[in-house]
Amino acid sequence: MTFALAVHSSKGGTGKTCIAVNLAGAYALEGKNVCLLDIDIRGPSLFSIFKPEALFWVNDMLSGKRGIKDTIHDVSEEFGTKGKFFIGCSNPDISEIREIVRKDRNWQSSALKNLISAKKELDKKNIDILIFDTSPGVEYESINAVAASDMVLIVHNSSIACNSCTEQIIGGIYTPLKKHCVIIDNMCHDNTLQPSEEKRFGIDVIARIPCMCDVATRNDEILTLTERDHIFSQNIYSIKDRIERHRL
Amino acid sequence: MPEDELLEEILAELQEINSKLDRLLTGKKEMVFDPSKKGNIADSLDIITLLSLPDHLRTTATTLLEIGPATAEEVAELTSKERAVESSYLNQLVRMEHVNKYREGRKVYFQINER
Structure with missing residues (x-):
């Protein structure tokens, strides 16, 4: 059965996309069949990293205009991964984004159904891991x-605002939806006096990734594929292993 | 108080609670789903509405959302509850207009409402 991970955070700029992309790369490198979907349809990112020659977008799948198979692209050869590596991008065109903003609750309700159907379709396509970049x-x-996923990766930074918002979202969204969650502390500063925690808000903290400038400056490449010995890559491989242990 | 009288009193209280709940549900229905009013709220079940449901109904609705059209028995298998309990929850969701039901042969199927 396809295992779906939602990479989510309470606040912006915590590094969700970077972690989602590199985690997808790490899984595909290992031989897992992976599909990475850009669900951030109001602020798309994946198109700028993968530059797909796309005819159809995640937007079309959520709208029910196209199935997931028309929406995703195989990038395995380009990145030389052992497993299949598919990506689905959101449409960066501003008129499309404006259209999304106008959508009502009925549209969102059918978008959720289409997302759940997409997951079932990907299962038939032997996709092992589905990652939602949100x-x-x-x-x-x-x-x-989050509702369509099996586990939520909460990407967290050390700001006070992120801390209190995350607590709210755990209580008001993840817990009522009975989602299995893990926390990743990202962009940690070594010069701050933070104790390393095993749990926060009752949830396992599975990684503490240090803040590294080159992770930001080299955001046009997938470090887990281009530089496997990089500290960031090592952290992502370790996250992948921790996720697998949580699944058991 | 003799046992019979006590039971009758409990029964009367339960009926009163039941009718109050029915009124609440009907009232909510009118408030939320009156199509004659402008700015009417959607009658399909979106995720934020689902989150505002009480725990037991949310579990039932989430399960139905994941598996698609299903009988009370199929939902009960996944939620590990009695079929009769799930049937009652599903029918509550039908009354709230989040779910609709239809018959196929001898089986009754439930599915999330679509507009």
Whole structure:
């Protein structure tokens, strides 16, 4: 059965996309069949990393205009991964984004159904891991992705605002939806006096990734595929292993 | 108080609670789903509405959302509850207009409402 991970955070700029992309790369490198979907349809990112020659977008799948198979692209050869590596991008065209903003609750309700159907389709396509890169906070699309997922990776930074918002989202979204969650502390500063925690808000903290400038400056490449010895890559492989242990 | 009288009193209280709940549900229905009013709220079940449901109904609705059209028995298998209990929850969701039901042969199927 396809295992779906929603990479989500309470606040923006915590590094969700970077972690989602590199985690997808790590899984595909290992030989797992992976599909990475850009669910941040109001602020798309994946198109700028993968530059797909796309005819159809994640937007079309959520709208029910196209099936998931028309939406995703195989990038395995380009990145030389052992497993299949598919990506689905959101449409960066501003008129499409404006269209999304106008959508009502009925549209969001059918978008969730289409997302769940897409997951079932990907299962038939032997996809092992489905990763949703979401938008921060309580946006319809993100919560739909959380609802369609089997586990939530909460990407967290050390700001006070992120801390209190995360606690709210755990209590008001993840717990009522009975989602299995893990926390990843990202961009940690070594010069701050933070104790390393095993649990926060009752949830396992599975990684503490240090803040590294080159992770930001080299955001056009997938470090888990291009530089496997990089500290960031090592952290992502370790996250992948921790997720697998949580699944058992 | 003799046992019979006590039971009758409990029964009367339960009926009163039941009718109050029915009124609440009907009232909510009118408030939320009156199509004559402008700015009417959707009658399909979106994720934020689902989150505002009480725990037991949310579990039932989430399960139905994941598996698609299903009988009370099929839902009960996944939620590990009695079929009769799930049937009652599903029918509550039908009354709230989040779910609709239809018959196929001898089986009754439930599915999330679509507009």
